[in-house]
Amino acid sequence: MLALNRSLSCMATTCAHRFHGLSSCKRFSSLFFGDGAACTTEIQMDHQEETRGHFFSCKRIRAEGGKSENRRKMGKKDLIAKRSCCLFSTRFMFHPAVTLAAHLSMLPSPKHQEVPEQNDNKGAALEEKPGKGNVTEDHEGIASASWHVQKGTPDGGTTQRLKDSESAGALGISSSFRSGLSSITQGDLSIASKLAPADSLWTTEKDGAVRFRMEQTGPGSEPPITIHQLFQQTLQHCSNKPALAVKRDGQWKTITFLQYYQNCRAAAKGFLKLGLQRFHGVAILGYNSPEWFFANIGAILAGGLATGIYTTSSSEACQYFLENCEANIIVVEDHQQLKKILKVQHELPKLKAIVQYRGELQEKRPNLYTWEEFMQLGSDIPDSQLDDVIASQKVNQCCTLIYTSGTTGKPKGVMLSHDNVTWTTKAMKNTLGLIEDVVTVSYLPLCHIAGQVYDIWLPMNYGGTTYFAEPDALKGSLITTLQEVHPTVFLGVPRVWEKIQEKLKHLDATSSIFRRKATAWATAIGLRANYNRMNRNNSVPWGYTLANYLVLKKIQAAVGLDRCHTCNTGAAPISKDMLEYFMSINLPLYEVNGMxxxxxxxxxxxxNAFQILSCGKDFLGCRTRIDKPDKDGNGEVCYWGRDVFMGYLNMKEKTEEALDEEGWLHSGDVGKLDQQGFLYLTGRIKDLIITAGGKNIPPIIIEAAVKEEVPIISNAMLIGDRRKFLSMLLTLKCNFNPDTGEPQDELSPEAVQFCRELGSRATRVSEVISSKDPAVYKAIQEGIERVNGRAESNAHRVQKWTILEKDFSIYGGELGPTMKLKCHVVLQRYQDEIDAFYKL
Structure with a gap:
């Protein structure tokens, strides 16, 4: 008995030191009252230590239990804690959950701007009070905690529960916000086996791991899962449902989720056969296709790092990506992409094989395979070998790389963990309220995070079907695909929505007078109805049902969006005029923001929660704060949550710039939060114009206003950094070559219509510029003057402007793959025009 008593004392003291680094124990007593009696262990600790500037006082722990319960196998654990204290159990010390203590983050509460929460999000963050820069905390001592043992629990075992503690760090399982420890069942304790050891919230090593950001309750407390586990969950109820659909030889062919999974496993075995090393890259260079999906997920299942490369990348750019991720294998679409790799293959000693997934090989080379050959390579790899690799994967380690565009330097490899991907898309699905039988169209580049989320991971979450658009989707064929597929969820960048708007306006302009009047009547009602919805006004305008049925649905059907209940826009700013247009046809665009x-x-x-020109609210389980807000509330937008990345591959300094000491991600965006928690972006810090007079001017607001005032303008770029005044480069809306995407000289139908309304007969951009078309130039000047009339000061006024001969495009290099403007390219290319603004 005495030996057992001493053992209990020793283990309790060890536990206290192990979990909390306690340096002093003033009194420890253990009382044992024999067989069948109560077992009580008391610890009195007067200890105070500073952890990253925050003090925790450990006062007292009391544990009670009975003989028979202590000897039985523990059943469900219901652990509840609020703040840092010392909790232990003689049996719990040897439970796998102890391992979990090494992985989960124990950080001071992140500074958080207080805003109302969306959709009853119960993640208990300690929030900053308005007007103060420090986290509000109660530094009182921690109350006593009791360990209760109960019989007859629903799971057939015993339930042991820690009550009334005030610590999230009791077992080293604290949430990122030190907000408490959620109830943990025995099944949840297996979290420990899913985590790799980690001592930081970030890493730059390809095989590194990060501490786990887990909240007390709500979406942030969801148990983590791997990509494979996500796929398995979907297979349980969607195995025979269509997952992918691709048009081959003019016919849509579908692939079920089970076939999808089998192809991913076959690809994974092929990668293993080719010698893929753990945490080495598998790069994919090609347009969206089922093979892209199979290679991407197959690489993850095989323990590699999946990464995409833009199809427009040069050989030199491809070499950089492949070197950076130490790629063993690259999968290319066709011979055109293959040539880029062959040109630099001799510079890539770690590259073991190349796989081409479309078209015949035009030459035979060692370690060069067709897709069919590749998919047969791993046929002799036993399932058990692949299963062992899958089972060894940890949720807090990297599974995929997303490379940034590199507009301000070398592209950075954004490391995303299994949990980053699976948790984020599940939380997004729950916030959107998406259900099964969702249909979407894949056309955005899959090497971009937006394409992967909407095309791969969200559909896998809700068992939806992804249809693949044609490779020339952004050159004009997208609307044709939409008309065939009729998606229910669709993400479009602003330029895509602009093209859809132009198509619909052209159809309206060429219709009969009666149709035009009917459209005007119906769209006025549609706009009013959606403003009512936005403002939580339940009243429905008179005639809405009739207008929607007779007119608006037909307008939507003209571009294949008549079934689309979720239209999202993101990746670039969008104008109020365009948002109102789509509200008027009863297709409100819900803005999505992230990186x-x-x-x-x-x-x-x-x-249920949108405001025009707002990027919305945090989705469930995430946090946003504004860093160093000015008098108007504008400051740098910072993010916190399980969606925050692991770090930049091999870039420690860049990672430390992006993540502060509390783990907040600094987005580089300038914005503000309103009283309801809606986020409004006003620009990028790096794009901020600082005039010679010291005025800080976000260009995005002025550029959007000019485009809204003058519909013929396609792109507007504000100039004025370190200059005496603001000027602007303008391009006009024109047609594009459907094969190459090159901007043409011919004005677009909408631009021609605009000219006709002004009395101009111009049909080409060159005509407008060469003659300085009086009507067009006057309309532009008047539009800019209206914008200047609303400027907050003279420094915000545009004083000079010019029209460029060609519109910006992906083809010309001024736009990125998601249609974002590359300012540095424009500045370099049109330096002469810019200098002319400022000549005396």
Missing amino acids: SESSGPHTLSTQ
């Missing part, structure tokens, strides 16, 4: 470093979306608008 690769936040695993895609972080804030989003929903049918």
Whole structure:
């Protein structure tokens, strides 16, 4: 008995020191009252230590239990804690959950701007009070805690529960916000086996691991899962449902989720056969296709790092990506992409094989395979070998890389963990309220986070079907695909929505007078109805049902969006005029905001919570704060949550710039939060114009206003950094070559219509510029003057402007793959025009 008593004392003291680094124990007593009696262990600790500037006082722990219960196998654990204290059990010390203590983050509460929460999000963050820069905390001592043992629990075992503690760090399982420890069942304790050891919230090593950001309750407390486990969950109820659909030889062919999974496993075995090393890259260079999906997920299942490369990348750019991720294998679409790799293959000693997934090989080379050959390579790899690799994967380690565009330097490899991907898309699904039988169209580049989230991971979450658009989707064929597929969820960048708007306006302009009047009547009602919804006004305008049925549904059907209940826009700013247009045809665009470093979306608008020009609210389980806000509330937008990335591959300094000491991700965006928690972006810090007079001017607001005032303008770029005044480069809306995407000289139908309304007969951009078309130039000047009339000061006024001969495009290099403007390219290319603005 005495020996057991001493053992209990020793283990309790060890536990206290192990979990909390306690340096002093003033009194420890252990009382044991024999067989069948109560067992009580008391610890009195007067200890105070500083952890990253925060003090925790450990006062007292009391544990009670009975003989028979202590000897039985523990059943469900219901652990509840609020703040840091010392909790232990003589049996719990040897439970796998002890291992978990090494992985989960124990950080001071992140500074958080207080805003109302969306959709009853119960993640208990300690929030900053308005007007103060420090986290509000109660530094009182920790109350006593009791360990209760109960019989007859629902799971057939015993339930042991820690009550009334005030610590999230009791077992080293604290949440990132030190907000408490959620109830943990015995099944949840297996979390420990899913985590790799980690001592930091970030890493730059390809095989590194990060501490786990887990909240007390709500979505942030969801048990983590791997990509494979996500796929398995989907297979349980969707195995025979269509997952992918691709048009081959003019016919749509579908692939079920079970076939999808089998192909991914076959690809994974092929990668293993080719010698894929753990945490080495598998790069994919090609347009969206089922093979892209199979290679991507197959690489993850095989323990590699899946990464995409833009199809427009040069050989030199491809070499950089392959070197950076130490790629063993690259999968290319066709011979055109293959040539880029063959050109630099001799510079890539770690590259073991190349796989081409479309078209015949035009030459035979060692370690060069067709897709069919590749998929047969691993046929002799036993399932058990692949299963062992899958089972060894940890949720807090990297599974995929997303490379940034590199507009301000070398592209950065954004490391995303299994949990980053699976948790983010599940939380997004729950916030959007998406259900099964969702249909979407894959056309955005899959090497971009937006394409992966909407095309791969979200459909896998809800068992939806992804249809693949044609490779020339962004050159004009997308609307044809939409008309065939009729998606229910669709993400479009602003330029895509602009093209859809132009198509619909052209159809309206060429219709009969009666149809035009009917459209005007119906769209006025549609706009009013959606403003009512936005403002939580339940009244429905008179005639809405008739207008929607007779007119608006037909307008939507003209571009294949008549079934689309979730239309999202993101990746670039969008004008109020365009948002109102789609509201008027009863297709409100819900803005989504995020970045690769936040695993895609972080804030989003929903049918039940949206405001025009707002990027929405945090989705469930995430946090946003504004760093160093000015008098108007504008500051740098910062993110927190399980969506925050692991770090930049091999870039420690860049990672430390992006993540502060408390783990907040600094987005580089300038924005503000309103009283309801809606986020409004006003620009990028790096794009901020600082005039010679010292005025800080976000260009995005002025550029959007000019485009809204003058519909013929396609792109507007504000100039004025370190200059005496603001000027602007303008391009006009024109047609594009359907094969190459090159901008043409011919004005678009909408631009021609605009000219006709002004009395101009111009049909080409060159005509407008060469003659300085009086009507067009006057309309532009008047539009800019209207914008200047609303400027907050003279420094915000545009004083000079010019029209460029060609519109910006992906083909010309001024736009990125998601249609974002590459300012540095434009500045370099049109330096002469810019200098002319400022000549005396």
